[in-house]
Amino acid sequence: xxxHRVEGRLRSKYQQIYEEIRKSYGxxxxxxxxxxxxxxxxxxxxxxxxxPLT
Numbered sequence: 001x002x003x004h005r006v007e008g009r010l011r012s013k014y015q016q017i018y019e020e021i022r023k024s025y026g027x028x029x030x031x032x033x034x035x036x037x038x039x040x041x042x043x044x045x046x047x048x049x050x051x052p053l054t
Contacts, residue, residue, distance in 0.1 A: 022028050
C-alpha cells in the first residue's frame with residue numbers, strides 16, 4: 001500500500017486486517033517472505049507455473 005500510496009478508509013481497512021492476521025498467525029515473522037512472494041506473483045515476469053499446486 002505504501003508503494004501505491006493507498007490512503008484513507010481503504011488503507012485503514014487493510015491495515016486492520018493485516019494486524020488481525022499478524023496476531024493470529026505471526027505474520028510479522030514471515031513479513032518479508034510474504035511481500036517477496038506477492039511481488040513475484042504480481043510481477044509481469046511471473047508465470048503461472050511458478051505457483052505451488054497445493
